Amino acid sequence: MEIRWLGHSAFQIKYENLKVLVDPFISNNPVCPVRVEEVDANVICVTHGHADHFGDTMEIANRTGAVILGNHEHSVYLAKQGFETMGMNIGGTVKTHNTKITMVNSTHSSDMDFIDEIGAGGSSCGYILHMENGRKIYHSGDTGLFGDMKTVIGDIYKPDIALLPIGDRYTMGPFEASIAAEWINPEVLIPMHYNTFPVIEQDGEEFKDRVELKNKDMKVVILEPGQIYKE
Numbered sequence: 001m002e003i004r005w006l007g008h009s010a011f012q013i014k015y016e017n018l019k020v021l022v023d024p025f026i027s028n029n030p031v032c033p034v035r036v037e038e039v040d041a042n043v044i045c046v047t048h049g050h051a052d053h054f055g056d057t058m059e060i061a062n063r064t065g066a067v068i069l070g071n072h073e074h075s076v077y078l079a080k081q082g083f084e085t086m087g088m089n090i091g092g093t094v095k096t097h098n099t100k101i102t103m104v105n106s107t108h109s110s111d112m113d114f115i116d117e118i119g120a121g122g123s124s125c126g127y128i129l130h131m132e133n134g135r136k137i138y139h140s141g142d143t144g145l146f147g148d149m150k151t152v153i154g155d156i157y158k159p160d161i162a163l164l165p166i167g168d169r170y171t172m173g174p175f176e177a178s179i180a181a182e183w184i185n186p187e188v189l190i191p192m193h194y195n196t197f198p199v200i201e202q203d204g205e206e207f208k209d210r211v212e213l214k215n216k217d218m219k220v221v222i223l224e225p226g227q228i229y230k231e
């Protein structure tokens with residue numbers, strides 16, 4: 001299994017015949033090392049309608065034929081443009097390419113700001129990917145700290161790998177993310193949504209040291225944009 005960080009909250013996750021892209025913010029992402037034409041996918045998961053997450057979803061889906069997973073409101077919008085979608089909502093699970101994908105809560109907003117007249121985009125969300133190899137990956141999307149990270153994400157879904165924002169300002173900062181880490185208690189934590197722009201600059205290594213000191217069994221993996229975490 002490969003988890004490749006493309007900078008910001010964009011990840012490419014590959015296992016067997018599954019190639020999932022989460023929040024493919026590629027062409028306008030100042031730290032993304034690949035060109036949008038190079039990105040391959042058969043599933044795209046969108047956490048919310050902000051341009052730094054929705055990104056190049058339509059262009060990539062057009063070229064690759066990938067199915068787009070998103071909330072009901074995005075699904076209706078995209079289906080009208082002719083895209084293949086799997087609309088869903090918080091708490092629901094869909095199955096595709098031998099993988100179950102559950103949509104979970106996040107505390108953020110989701111207006112579609114990638115269209116000329118900003119449109120209502122439902123609720124923001126996160127995803128749990130139940131991989132075919134038994135590993136569970138949690139991508140939180142943009143979010144603040146919320147109690148269900150402990151009682152729902154941590155206690156019920158028990159993800160092995162968590163991808164959490166640490167950039168602050170628009171999402172959790174390192175302090176809140178370190179509490180989220182304790183609540184979710186994954187084996188592996190990969191920080192995201194930082195060092196893309198000056199306003200979300202953070203020291204990943206400092207975050208790693210702080211979290212690993214308090215959580216002896218947790219591994220914080222600091223990736224550079226383009227780097228792959230493999231297992």
Ligand code: NI
Binds near residue numbers: 142170
């Ligand atoms: Ni956002």
Ligand code: MN
Binds near residue numbers: 142
């Ligand atoms: Mn964002």
